[in-house]
Amino acid sequence: MRWNTLWPLALAGLAVAEDGSQAWLRYAPVHCNKHCQDALPSHITTLNATKGSPLETAGDELQKGFRDIVGKHVQVSHGCDAPPSSIVVATVSDFLECGSPLAKDSTPLDEDGFYLLTHGSSAMILGQNARGALYGAFEYLSLLAQGDFDALASTQTTENPHAPIRWINQWDNMDGSIERGYAGPSIFFAEGAIVEDLTRAREYARLLSSIRVNAIIVNNVNANATLLTPENMDGLQRIADVMRPYGVQVGISLNFASPQDLGGLNTYDPLDESVIQWWGDITDSLYERIPDFAGYLVKASSEGQPGPDTYNRTLAEGANLFARALKPHGGVLMFRAFVYDHHLTEDNWRNDRANAAVDFFKPLDGEFEDNTVIQIKYGPIDFQVREPVSPLFANLRHTNVAIELQVTQEYFGQQCHLFYMPPLWKTITDFDLRVDNRSSVVRDILSGEHFKRPLGGWAAVVNVGTNTTWLGSHLALSNLYAYGRLAWDPTLDSVAVLESWTRLTFGANRHLLDTITDLSMASWPAYENYTGNLGMQTLTDILYTHYGPNPATHDGNGWGMWTRANSETIGMDRTVWNGTGFSGQYPPQVAARYEDPATTPDNLLLWFHHVPYTRRLRETGETVIQHFYNAHYAGAETAHSFVGLWDSLKGLIDTRRFAEVRERFVYQAGHAIVWRDSVSGFYRNLSGIPDAHDRVWNHPWRLEAEDMQLDGYVAYTVSPPEAGSGATAIVTATNSTTGVARTTVPFPDGMYDLVVNYYDLYGGKSEWTVYLNDEAVGSWKGDMEDRLGHNPSIYLDGHSATRVRFAGVKVREGDELRVEGVADGIEPAPVDYVALLPAGVVD
Ligand SMILES: *[C@@H]1O[C@H](CO)[C@@H](O)[C@H](O)[C@H]1NC(C)=O
Ligand SMILES: *[C@@H]1O[C@H](CO)[C@@H](O)[C@H](O)[C@H]1NC(C)=O
Ligand SMILES: *[C@@H]1O[C@H](CO)[C@@H](O)[C@H](O)[C@H]1NC(C)=O
Ligand SMILES: *[C@@H]1O[C@H](CO)[C@@H](O)[C@H](O)[C@H]1NC(C)=O
Numbered sequence: 001m002r003w004n005t006l007w008p009l010a011l012a013g014l015a016v017a018e019d020g021s022q023a024w025l026r027y028a029p030v031h032c033n034k035h036c037q038d039a040l041p042s043h044i045t046t047l048n049a050t051k052g053s054p055l056e057t058a059g060d061e062l063q064k065g066f067r068d069i070v071g072k073h074v075q076v077s078h079g080c081d082a083p084p085s086s087i088v089v090a091t092v093s094d095f096l097e098c099g100s101p102l103a104k105d106s107t108p109l110d111e112d113g114f115y116l117l118t119h120g121s122s123a124m125i126l127g128q129n130a131r132g133a134l135y136g137a138f139e140y141l142s143l144l145a146q147g148d149f150d151a152l153a154s155t156q157t158t159e160n161p162h163a164p165i166r167w168i169n170q171w172d173n174m175d176g177s178i179e180r181g182y183a184g185p186s187i188f189f190a191e192g193a194i195v196e197d198l199t200r201a202r203e204y205a206r207l208l209s210s211i212r213v214n215a216i217i218v219n220n221v222n223a224n225a226t227l228l229t230p231e232n233m234d235g236l237q238r239i240a241d242v243m244r245p246y247g248v249q250v251g252i253s254l255n256f257a258s259p260q261d262l263g264g265l266n267t268y269d270p271l272d273e274s275v276i277q278w279w280g281d282i283t284d285s286l287y288e289r290i291p292d293f294a295g296y297l298v299k300a301s302s303e304g305q306p307g308p309d310t311y312n313r314t315l316a317e318g319a320n321l322f323a324r325a326l327k328p329h330g331g332v333l334m335f336r337a338f339v340y341d342h343h344l345t346e347d348n349w350r351n352d353r354a355n356a357a358v359d360f361f362k363p364l365d366g367e368f369e370d371n372t373v374i375q376i377k378y379g380p381i382d383f384q385v386r387e388p389v390s391p392l393f394a395n396l397r398h399t400n401v402a403i404e405l406q407v408t409q410e411y412f413g414q415q416c417h418l419f420y421m422p423p424l425w426k427t428i429t430d431f432d433l434r435v436d437n438r439s440s441v442v443r444d445i446l447s448g449e450h451f452k453r454p455l456g457g458w459a460a461v462v463n464v465g466t467n468t469t470w471l472g473s474h475l476a477l478s479n480l481y482a483y484g485r486l487a488w489d490p491t492l493d494s495v496a497v498l499e500s501w502t503r504l505t506f507g508a509n510r511h512l513l514d515t516i517t518d519l520s521m522a523s524w525p526a527y528e529n530y531t532g533n534l535g536m537q538t539l540t541d542i543l544y545t546h547y548g549p550n551p552a553t554h555d556g557n558g559w560g561m562w563t564r565a566n567s568e569t570i571g572m573d574r575t576v577w578n579g580t581g582f583s584g585q586y587p588p589q590v591a592a593r594y595e596d597p598a599t600t601p602d603n604l605l606l607w608f609h610h611v612p613y614t615r616r617l618r619e620t621g622e623t624v625i626q627h628f629y630n631a632h633y634a635g636a637e638t639a640h641s642f643v644g645l646w647d648s649l650k651g652l653i654d655t656r657r658f659a660e661v662r663e664r665f666v667y668q669a670g671h672a673i674v675w676r677d678s679v680s681g682f683y684r685n686l687s688g689i690p691d692a693h694d695r696v697w698n699h700p701w702r703l704e705a706e707d708m709q710l711d712g713y714v715a716y717t718v719s720p721p722e723a724g725s726g727a728t729a730i731v732t733a734t735n736s737t738t739g740v741a742r743t744t745v746p747f748p749d750g751m752y753d754l755v756v757n758y759y760d761l762y763g764g765k766s767e768w769t770v771y772l773n774d775e776a777v778g779s780w781k782g783d784m785e786d787r788l789g790h791n792p793s794i795y796l797d798g799h800s801a802t803r804v805r806f807a808g809v810k811v812r813e814g815d816e817l818r819v820e821g822v823a824d825g826i827e828p829a830p831v832d833y834v835a836l837l838p839a840g841v842v843d
């Protein structure tokens with residue numbers, strides 16, 4: 001056996017610093033000796049690979065993959081005469097033109113589909129179009145990178161997409177900021193224009209192409225009309241030019257009022273001739289620059305955005321304006337169903353934001369042009385941790401639809417908490433809506449199959465930024481990978497998809513695979529446990545940053561994300577008989593299930609019903625309030641366990657990525673406690689019902705900062721109160737001073753984990769040191785905004801509350817414990833409490 005070619009490569013592979021920028025396309029070396037190399041193709045033959053076409057890209061990627069993964073140099077050649085041991089890459093039509101026949105019984109290919117056939121050291125990758133051929137090349141490389149040599153020696157695969165629309169939405173603003181972006185500024189925009197250097201955009205297209213995403217909307221749905229200036233349209237052309245070799249088409253979000261804001265017309269009425277003309281001209285100019293332009297995404301009459309309602313026109317009249325402009329060019333209009341009144345009054349028991357989409361769109365079914373696709377968020381509210389499927393999917397029989405998902409973790413911990421989403425997505429896409437009492441699985445509605453629609457599919461908000469890791473967190477990329485895979489084939493298994501991603505991203509070690517699977521599969525249940533349970537939504541601050549806990553913000557405002565919690569009862573009554581009538585928007589069989597609390601699944605109980613805290617759950621027999629407590633404590637413990645699970649991977653992952661992920665898990669473990677205490681404390685306070693296990697408001701190992709002897713520090717009431725232990729923290733008396741807080745350790749001698757809960761505001765970088773008898777135990781800085789790349793809050797609240805931990809500290813009863821804080825900027829070195837935790841205590 002000869003190792004000569006592999007060995008230096010393997011070494012090189014280890015030595016290369018892994019920064020995450022290559023994501024799942026790192027082409028890390030796999031074990032492949034001379035014999036193994038010889039069994040692989042020795043030539044790459046592309047047919048008709050014109051410059052810049054996805055076929056040329058396919059040839060280049062294969063060459064790079066062979067070199068990096070198995071250390072084999074393979075030449076690319078062109079033309080019909082492929083040498084033996086070739087991997088032929090072509091479109092089916094070019095292949096046939098070479099006079100080579102296809103097997104008679106071949107399954108026909110749909111647009112973007114491909115065949116991958118391998119036999120010994122020969123392979124054929126034939127796409128329905130050039131993009132399909134590139135998808136096939138990436139599929140081949142994925143097998144190679146996962147070391148699946150059996151499949152490479154003999155496979156006959158036909159792959160067709162589940163749906164034609166497999167798009168990404170970026171919420172990038174023209175100034176370079178990103179709405180709900182947590183990984184640095186935009187890779188597309190800066191200072192009102194398209195950036196000069198589009199290297200990252202090109203790399204992004206490569207990632208998207210490898211997961212078979214076929215188009216991207218590059219700017220925010222809250223769109224700025226200045227995107228349509230000639231200079232910016234030239235910029236869009238440059239973006240399209242770098243993405244085209246990867247088969248990724250470019251589209252944009254539009255601002256409905258552009259004819260007035262930018263065009264200088266005195267109206268944007270969709271039925272006005274000058275407006276129609278204006279949009280026609282804009283559309284023509286875009287297609288002149290970008291002949292394969294994908295189309296438009298429009299958010300109209302939604303959350304303050306202008307729309308057809310200004311002129312008393314219907315949403316369909318508004319949508320058709322764009323659809324008709326696009327139609328002659330073959331473009332698609334994605335029109336968002338996220339239309340609702342955000343000034344609803346909670347006084348009216350029957351008011352319900354969840355009703356809005358069906359109320360607005362059902363009467364318009366059949367009125368949209370056939371190149372229009374209604375883009376519907378998966379649930380009726382807004383990307384919550386648990387929602388029922390949007391009933392609009394059952395109510396549009398004569399209209400194309402797509403589902404809108406969010407890879408961006410807006411309500412899911414903003415990439416600072418782990419949240420693997422496919423299991424959640426599948427509760428939606430696998431759901432049987434029982435339209436007309438027959439099987440009507442959401443994924444079949446999306447594909448267009450169920451209602452026999454020509455178009456349909458998937459969109460996901462992704463919001464990658466300039467950060468090297470794309471999403472700020474290495475593990476968050478599993479969601480992007482899985483999104484593409486599931487949009488192509490939603491019947492794939494969540495764990496199988498994840499394992500492929502893990503092998504490609506980190507390696508194939510069994511313990512590594514199992515651990516990342518365990519972490520990921522526990523992540524949604526844990527997060528749901530410590531955020532919001534029983535269908536009560538993510539109980540985050542909906543008025544500020546959608547990140548940390550703040551249940552009170554859900555009620556008493558027009559946004560309609562209500563809980564209707566009072567001292568005795570909680571939940572939205574969405575029944576037909578006594579509530580908002582929402583359950584009646586589903587087809588009868590599903591409606592009947594949700595109408596009755598006895599047949600509603602526990603995890604949606606409070607979504608559909610207003611019940612006493614003392615109501616018992618069907619599945620566990622716990623009361624609603626006790627379930628809140630139990631779930632919050634269990635969820636925080638699970639999050640805590642993630643650190644140990646991750647630590648077991650030490651040595652199996654390169655040091656940089658290991659450390660970066662670990663830092664996030666440590667942070668998450670602390671913030672999960674903040675969530676647990678806030679939500680449990682809030683409902684403990686509101687209901688007056690104690691925790692049967694006496695955990696809530698009972699923290700025997702905590703030393704409250706406000707109870708310490710303070711010098712330069714003063715007590716401060718946290719808002720909301722439950723975001724502070726005992727509702728109170730300490731801050732330095734002014735923001736230019738140092739504060740000292742001291743106390744005497746009342747606990748028995750022993751080894752403890754010393755934790756400090758403090759508030760890390762983005763307005764400064766305070767410094768803290770904690771001492772035991774004048775000996776520093778540790779110090780830290782309020783710089784989470786740099787380390788997490790995330791700016792949650794400028795207040796002392798559930799977003800900024802953070803924990804630092806010093807493990808294994810030797811403590812004696814009577815020791816003096818002292819915290820010194822040095823304020824910085826407007827961050828007054830805030831401290832909530834110090835806890836000394838004996839082994840095994842999570843608090
Ligand atoms: C080659 O590709 C071009 C577009 O890239 C296409 O128009 C042409 O039909 C293809 N086939 C041949 C045999 O040239
Ligand atoms: C739109 O972009 C222009 C130019 O960059 C900027 O001046 C303006 O404030 C933006 N408008 C909005 C609503 O963001
Ligand atoms: C708006 O349109 C509807 C139906 O097209 C009509 O009944 C109504 O009077 C109009 N309202 C105004 C203010 O024009
Ligand atoms: C659908 O099924 C329900 C019972 O699940 C029944 O009451 C109803 O009549 C059926 N409707 C149709 C149209 O078959």
Ligand SMILES: *[C@@H]1O[C@H](CO)[C@@H](O)[C@H](O)[C@H]1NC(C)=O
Pocket residue numbers: 184466467468469472786787788789
């Ligand atoms: C990426 O984000 C991390 C924090 O998550 C930060 O430390 C790093 O500097 C960022 N890198 C870039 C290039 O923005």
Ligand SMILES: *[C@@H]1O[C@H](CO)[C@@H](O)[C@H](O)[C@H]1NC(C)=O
Pocket residue numbers: 349573578579610
């Ligand atoms: C029915 O609705 C009223 C409000 O109109 C509410 O106060 C009451 O609790 C509801 N009844 C039940 C049984 O849910």
Ligand SMILES: *[C@@H]1O[C@H](CO)[C@@H](O)[C@H](O)[C@H]1NC(C)=O
Pocket residue numbers: 522525526529627630631632634635636638
């Ligand atoms: C969620 O909470 C329940 C207790 O209510 C517990 O049985 C379950 O194990 C928890 N799951 C996770 C992943 O924390």
Ligand SMILES: *[C@@H]1O[C@H](CO)[C@@H](O)[C@H](O)[C@H]1NC(C)=O
Pocket residue numbers: 681682685686721722726727
């Ligand atoms: C309990 O709720 C009341 C009313 O909102 C509030 O004033 C008080 O600070 C809360 N107490 C705690 C400990 O959360």
Ligand SMILES: *[C@@H]1O[C@H](CO)[C@@H](O)[C@H](O)[C@H]1NC(C)=O
Pocket residue numbers: 735736824825826
């Ligand atoms: C202290 O905070 C105030 C706002 O509360 C701010 O204006 C001032 O610049 C801060 N001082 C320093 C030294 O940063």
